[in-house]
Amino acid sequence: MLPVHTKSLIMSNIAFTSTLVVLSIVAIIYLTAKLKANVFGSLFAVSLALALLGTDLPLAKVIDTLKIGFGSTLGNISFIIIFGAAIAVCMQKSGGALSIATNILNLAGKHNAKPAMAWTGFIPGLTIFCDTGYIILSGIARSISANAKVPMPLIASILGSALFAVHCLVPTHPGALAAAATLNANIGWLVLAGVAFSVPGLLAAYFWSAWMCKGQNYAPAQLEQEEAISTAQLPSFGFSLLPVVLPLVLISISTLLTTLGYKTGFAAPLHFLGNPVIALLAGMLxxxxxxxxxxxxxxxxxxxxxxxxxxxxxxxxxxGAGGMFGAIIKETGVGSALGQALGSASVGLLVPFIIAALLKTAQGSSTVAALTSAAIIAPSLSTFGLDSDAGRMFAVLAMCAGSMVASHANDSYFWVVTKLSNIEMKESLRVFTSATIVMGLTSFACIWLVSLFVL
Known part of the structure; x- marks a missing residue:
């Protein structure tokens, strides 16, 4: 047993280091949200300062640790992000995203404009970034609002929430992908789970948005003559779905075969095709x-x-800078101390959710919120009871749900939704921002509930 004065010294060191880590997070938020400083510059400066003040690293090892954290993170995700961005560009330029949207709306009809709008955002949003998707689909949203006489703030919130739900939860997007890479979670299972848990979140946002618009004098969109949407030259619905669906199918097949215990023989080529890099490459082609x-x-x-x-x-x-920050936090040892203090998987899931939600609300970027939360939580997975395949997956899902809360004036996506929909900021805050809060809380509640039976 350690002497009392030794225990006191250890606790003092943990308290001091924990304070430094908290101050470093506050510094990142202040630099990026308040001073509008460059995110990379802020992460690098704070990481370097924390390495010098909060770790026992020799000076000669500080820069090496920063480089390893930066490089290893990029090595895990760089190809996937580039190929995913290429799919988004092609879908925009070819009219594929617009084809998916218009076909869904044509099948649903004007009387089902609101649920059709949700599916219109959800399916293309699986591979297209939420801001890009909204830019592409905003014309359709205004057209549906005008023709179906649905208030534009409601249509904007439904489309914006649908795109945002999968953007935050599905690791075809950078925040979830970076968090998965940091925690070494299985991307195949995360794709399936992310899609599944984004549905209740979207449903909650859908009904919440409708309730917030009830009894309000919000007007439908007013279209200009040049905003009439021509669909004659668009690619077919089936061909347009192929770049979106094929990567998800390949990854899912590989994951299923692994679960069933087929790792070699006939399964080897399928595992190769189901590697996220190859699957996204196939989607890009x-x-x-x-x-x-x-x-x-x-x-x-x-x-x-x-x-x-x-x-x-x-x-x-x-x-990469988020991975660098995470490598330094790991060296401080504060993550393990935090895990020992909180101690259980159910409580452990609440921690990444809260950290991500605070980061998202304070500095605006869902990607930064997810990857920074992952960096903070990674060292303490075992003490939270989350150091298993399922535990890592649920930890990533929890912080991704947190990265939805809340999209407001410091988030560029908020302004994309607001300005392209031609609605007032106060209307967007009242309907869309509140919907992102409800969506994040609902998704996390579902994640936490399922985890009780799995972990």
Whole structure:
């Protein structure tokens, strides 16, 4: 047994280090949210300061630790993010995303405009970033609002929430993907679970948005003549779905075979195809074929990759910086101490959710919220009872649900939804922002409830 004064010294060191970690998180929030400082610069500066003040690393090892944390994170996700961005660019340029949306709406009819709007965002949103998806689909949203006489704030909130739900929870998107890479969670299972848990969250946001608009004098959209949507030149619905569905199917098949115990023999080629990098590459090739089939030229493919790299670059840099910050937090040992203090899997899931929700609300980026939460939680997985395949998956899902709460004025996506819908900020805050809070809380409640039977 340790002497009392030794225990006191250890507790003092833990308290001091924990305070430094908390202050470092506050510093990142303050720099990025209040001072509008560059996210990478903020993460690097705070990581370096924490390494010098809060760890026992020799000076010669500080930079090496930063580089290893940065590089290992990028190695896990860089190809996937670039190929995913290329799919999004091709789907936009070929009209594939618009084809999916218009076909869903045509099948549903005007009397089902609201649920159709939810599916219109949900399916393309599986691979397209939420801001890109809203930009592409905003014209359809205004058209449906005007023709079906549905208040525009309601249509905007439903479409925005549908895109946002899968953007936060499904690891075809950078926040969930970075968190999964940091915690070494199974991406195949996360894809399936993310899609499943995004549905109750979206349903909650859907009914909440309708309730918030009830009795309000919100008007339908007013269309200009040039906003009439022509669908004659769009690719077919089936071909448009291929780049979205194929990667998900390949990853799911590989995951199912692993679960059933088939890892070699006939399953080996399927596991290769189900590797997220190869699956997203297959999706990208299908998307490029779709673009070529619908007016694309030979030089367009180089431009697609260039545009995808430009879109992916900032995300990769920020994600790598988050991994760097996580590597330094791991060196402080505070994660293990936090896990020992809280001690159980059910409580443990609440911690990443709260951290992600606070980060998201304070600084605006769901991606930064998810990856920073993952970096903080990773060292304490075993003491939370989450150091298993299922535990890691639920930890990622919890922080991704937290990264939904809440989209408001410091989030660029909030302004995309507000401005492209031509609605007032106060209307958007009242309907859309509150819907993201309800969506995050509902998704987490479902995640936590299921975890009670699984963990």
């Amino acid at each position: 299908c998307a490029m074929w779709l673009l070529a089939k619908n007016g694309g030229k030979k030089g367009d493919f180089s431009h697609v990759l260039e545009e995808a790299i430009l879109k992916a670059g900032p995300i990769l840099i920020i994600t």
